Amino acid sequence: MSTDVVIGIDLGGTRIRAARLSADLKILQRIETLTLDGEGLDAVINRIVQQAQAVWPTYARVIGIGVSAPGPVDPIAGVLTTPPNLKGWHNVPLAKLLQDRLGAPAYLGNDANLAALAEHAMGAAKGYKHAVYITVSTGIGGGVIIDGHMFVGAHGLAAELGHVIMGIDGDRTVDWEYMASGTALARQAQAALEKGEDSLLMQMCDSIDAVNAKMVGAAAQAGDKLALRLVTRVGQVLGMGLVSILHTFDPEIVVMGGGVAKGTWPLIIDPMWDAIKKHCMDSAYWETLKIVQPILGEDVSLVGAGALALGKGS
Amino acid sequence: MSTDVVIGIDLGGTRIRAARLSADLKILQRIETLTLDGEGLDAVINRIVQQAQAVWPTYARVIGIGVSAPGPVDPIAGVLTTPPNLKGWHNVPLAKLLQDRLGAPAYLGNDANLAALAEHAMGAAKGYKHAVYITVSTGIGGGVIIDGHMFVGAHGLAAELGHVIMGIDGDRTVDWEYMASGTALARQAQAALEKGEDSLLMQMCDSIDAVNAKMVGAAAQAGDKLALRLVTRVGQVLGMGLVSILHTFDPEIVVMGGGVAKGTWPLIIDPMWDAIKKHCMDSAYWETLKIVQPILGEDVSLVGAGALALGKGS
Numbered sequence: 001m002s003t004d005v006v007i008g009i010d011l012g013g014t015r016i017r018a019a020r021l022s023a024d025l026k027i028l029q030r031i032e033t034l035t036l037d038g039e040g041l042d043a044v045i046n047r048i049v050q051q052a053q054a055v056w057p058t059y060a061r062v063i064g065i066g067v068s069a070p071g072p073v074d075p076i077a078g079v080l081t082t083p084p085n086l087k088g089w090h091n092v093p094l095a096k097l098l099q100d101r102l103g104a105p106a107y108l109g110n111d112a113n114l115a116a117l118a119e120h121a122m123g124a125a126k127g128y129k130h131a132v133y134i135t136v137s138t139g140i141g142g143g144v145i146i147d148g149h150m151f152v153g154a155h156g157l158a159a160e161l162g163h164v165i166m167g168i169d170g171d172r173t174v175d176w177e178y179m180a181s182g183t184a185l186a187r188q189a190q191a192a193l194e195k196g197e198d199s200l201l202m203q204m205c206d207s208i209d210a211v212n213a214k215m216v217g218a219a220a221q222a223g224d225k226l227a228l229r230l231v232t233r234v235g236q237v238l239g240m241g242l243v244s245i246l247h248t249f250d251p252e253i254v255v256m257g258g259g260v261a262k263g264t265w266p267l268i269i270d271p272m273w274d275a276i277k278k279h280c281m282d283s284a285y286w287e288t289l290k291i292v293q294p295i296l297g298e299d300v301s302l303v304g305a306g307a308l309a310l311g312k313g314s
Numbered sequence: 315m316s317t318d319v320v321i322g323i324d325l326g327g328t329r330i331r332a333a334r335l336s337a338d339l340k341i342l343q344r345i346e347t348l349t350l351d352g353e354g355l356d357a358v359i360n361r362i363v364q365q366a367q368a369v370w371p372t373y374a375r376v377i378g379i380g381v382s383a384p385g386p387v388d389p390i391a392g393v394l395t396t397p398p399n400l401k402g403w404h405n406v407p408l409a410k411l412l413q414d415r416l417g418a419p420a421y422l423g424n425d426a427n428l429a430a431l432a433e434h435a436m437g438a439a440k441g442y443k444h445a446v447y448i449t450v451s452t453g454i455g456g457g458v459i460i461d462g463h464m465f466v467g468a469h470g471l472a473a474e475l476g477h478v479i480m481g482i483d484g485d486r487t488v489d490w491e492y493m494a495s496g497t498a499l500a501r502q503a504q505a506a507l508e509k510g511e512d513s514l515l516m517q518m519c520d521s522i523d524a525v526n527a528k529m530v531g532a533a534a535q536a537g538d539k540l541a542l543r544l545v546t547r548v549g550q551v552l553g554m555g556l557v558s559i560l561h562t563f564d565p566e567i568v569v570m571g572g573g574v575a576k577g578t579w580p581l582i583i584d585p586m587w588d589a590i591k592k593h594c595m596d597s598a599y600w601e602t603l604k605i606v607q608p609i610l611g612e613d614v615s616l617v618g619a620g621a622l623a624l625g626k627g628s
Contacts, residue, residue, distance in 0.1 A: 072596055081598070130468040146460060153564025154444040155598055160561040163595050165554055167481055168493075173554055173593050179482075240479055240487055247474040248562060250467025279487050281477050282386055284395070284469055 007052050007065045007104070008305030010111075016044075018051035019299075021306035023063075025122050027299060029055045041089060049101045062104040064309030067094060068301040071110035071141065075156040075313070078108045107308045109150075113159060114304025114313075115294070116143025117150045119255045121307045123295035130251040133294070134161060135258035136238065138213075140177040144249060150313045164244060166237070180237040182213030182260040188230050189216045200224040217263035228267070234260075235268030239275025246276065246285040257294035265293060321366050321379040321418070322619030324425075330358075332365035333613075335620035337377075339436050341613060343369045355403060363415045376418040378623030381408060382615040385424035385455065389470040389627070392422045421622045423464075427473060428618025428627075429608070430457025431464045433569045435621045437609035444565040447608070448475060449572035450552065452527075454491040458563060464627045478558060480551070494551040496527030496574040502544050503530045513540040531577035542581070548574075549582030553589025560590065560599040571608040579607060 005028065010017040012035070019030040031054045033047065052065065072081050078095025099106040109117070116125070116133035125131035125145065133143040142161025144151040152158050162177035178184060189201060193208045200219045201211050219227035238261075242254060261268065269291070276286050296303055307313070319342065324331040326349070333344040345368045347361065366379065386395050392409020412420040423431070430439070430447035439445035445459040456475025458465040466472050476491035492498060503515060507522045514533045515525050533541035552575075556568060575582065583605070590600050610617055621627070 072598075074598075081596070146465065151460065154566045155564055155602075157560075157596065157599055158562060158564035160595065163561045164478070164558040165480060165593070168551065168554055171550065171589075171592070173557070236485065237482065240482055243487070244478040244558075246471075247477045248472060250469055250472035252468045275485075278485070279479070281474065282395070282471065284386075284388075285471055288469075 003060045004063045005057050005060045006306045006309035007055060007062055007102075008302040008309060009048060009052060009065065009067045010301035010305060011048070011067060011069045012301070013070060016048060016051060017302060018048070018055050019302045019306070020055040020057060021303070021309075023310065025303055025306050025310070027302060030302065031055055041092065045094075045097055045101075048098065052098070052102055062102075064311065065098055065102060065104050065106040066114070066305035066307070066309035067098065067106065067108045068111045068114045068305040068308075069094070069108060071112065071160070072157060073108050073110050075107070075109050075113070075152050078106065080108065107313060109304065109308045109313060110141075110143075110156075111301055111304075112141030113143040113150055113152060114308060115141075115257065115300045116145055116159075116255075116304075117307045117312060118296055118300045118304035119294050120145045120148075120150075121312055122303055123300070124255045124292045125253050128252045130249065131253045131255065132161075132245055132249055132251045133255045133257070134242075134261075136181060136256065136261040137258035138182050140181045141258075144251075146249070152313075161241070161245060164241065166241060176237075176241040180234050180241060182258075185213040185216050185230060185234055185260065186211055188233075189227065192226055192230070197226050199226040201227060213260050214263060217260065220264060220267055231264050231267045232271050234264070235271030236275045238268060239272035240279060242272065242276055242291075243279045246280055246289070250285065252288070253290040253292065255292055255294050257300070262293065317374045318377045319371050319374045320620045320623035321369060321376055321416075322616040322623060323362060323366060323379065323381045324615035324619060325362070325381060325383045326615070327384060330362060330365060331616060332362070332369050333616040333620070334369040334371060335617070335623075337624065339617055339620050339624070341616060344616065345369055355406065359408075359411055359415075362412065366412070366416055376416075378625065379412055379416060379418050379420040380428070380619035380621070380623035381412065381420065381422045382425045382428045382619040382622075383408070383422060385426065385474070386471060387422050387424050389421070389423050389427070389466050392420065394422065421627060423618065423622045423627060424455075424457075424470075425615055425618075426455030427457040427464055427466060428622060429455075429571065429614045430459055430473075430569075430618075431621045431626060432610055432614045432618035433608050434459045434462075434464075435626055436617055437614070438569045438606045439567050442566045444563065445567045445569065446475075446559055446563055446565045447569045447571070448556075448575075450495060450570065450575040451572035452496050454495045455572075458565075460563070466627075475555070475559060478555065480555060490551075490555040494548050494555060496572075499527040499530050499544060499548055499574065500525055503541065506540055506544070511540050514538040515541060527574050528577060531574065534578060534581055545578050545581045546585050548578070549585030550589045552582060553586035554593060556586065556590055556605075557593045560594055560603070564599065566602070567604040567606065569606055569608050571614070576607065
């Protein structure tokens, strides 16, 4: 018996993963290797090809290959423009290179966009026509589903929601990511500790410089006053950013993932809702709105890449 | 010979207009009356019906009626929720009321969304798949075209771009409209004059309270230092808001209309572009971007309503 499958590839900052998925996006086989520092482009592409071949089916037909990469990418041309986590890569026509080497149509997508696609296809946003996915980790990324389709804009650069401006000072601007990401949380904690504020955080690491968002989340969960204040504020600012997103996209559901959201969820969800209810111009934006955590866990990029390979991206 | 036509109705704060349009959106006949203060809902609806009948064709078939109303509206249910310029109107099922009285399918849309639709169908954004329309007048309104279609979100409340948050102070927020609309320009000029700043504006009206955005625009065009500084800053803040819009929607073209944009265009266009080039995260957002003025003038709402009646809204 022959069936159709897709190959999903997740190009991360620290590892490359590949999976074979069924046409209903179940992962049938997967493989993973760490990325090596200083490895050249050709070597990395060879390794991607080898991993795809390792999960390639013996009998089934591969109808597409999807690749998830850290943004920005040009999903229309299938080009990796300037991936911040993949040093030295610029304007690599990855989709075409893989298509030529592997003999199946290949597609490229930004990781946050593909997470939105995956959660819409199989996860928390399944069945909704208008959904927004936010990841709050080192930075803030976004993906948007409009009328059941992944939205990428004219050049594939839409939904960079972490880079929406949230503050102006003269001719300088600060964006949502600067104010409410894991990097922001760590920076804010370090600044308070530098000023001599007392906190459990000083017992959790050797130096102020070593304080990170995960520690701040843990300290807040343990009731530490400083950490709790900072995490509550991040929840409030995440809510204020969501106000802009609701006024802009009017979605039915917001899925919020990423390490920072996961590690602080019970502490951020109330301040987030409070900010939304206070600052939205009309209660119709939030009366039936759902704000939920993602379902798919660390497979989200592979499932998103698989969904892209199935043509669900357009 | 019988041809198909549509009826467009523009429900403004100060007047009601109706037009008969051809299927290629040419205005064939129009009528206009002023709205009367204190007129009840039934009286207004009767007048809308009479105006539609006045432009109703003798031989042609009316395939639809489109109504443009000040937001927020529920375009999906055809309900006028809380139009700020139409005192005392709440949750009026206007589309159904008109459909029952006039015997043709009726559709309702927010005026800024329909302006986007009109400029896309017949005006400055014709031929573009991804376009954003901004109106800068008393407030700031927005309309978005995605993949050639008007984007209204899950409840018809999307694209309220004037209400995107641009500043946070504690638990207070200020939005784009607060910082860069005509109301903002007048408020900022009045505040500077109160502080005793010298300006041509003091010769243009009897009291500081009477200073409005149009005067500030005129004074700036005449080289007045204060007015020029305020208008330049509004151009810069409009550009900063566009940065968020580009990161969010990645359009090919931005059409910027409204009295304030029209009255200050040569003075705001450079600071707007400077802010975009400075604050966008990637030059790909603006390298091929067009920012232009609308083409349709005061007929924009009638043409947009006609386009909606033709089914171009979905």
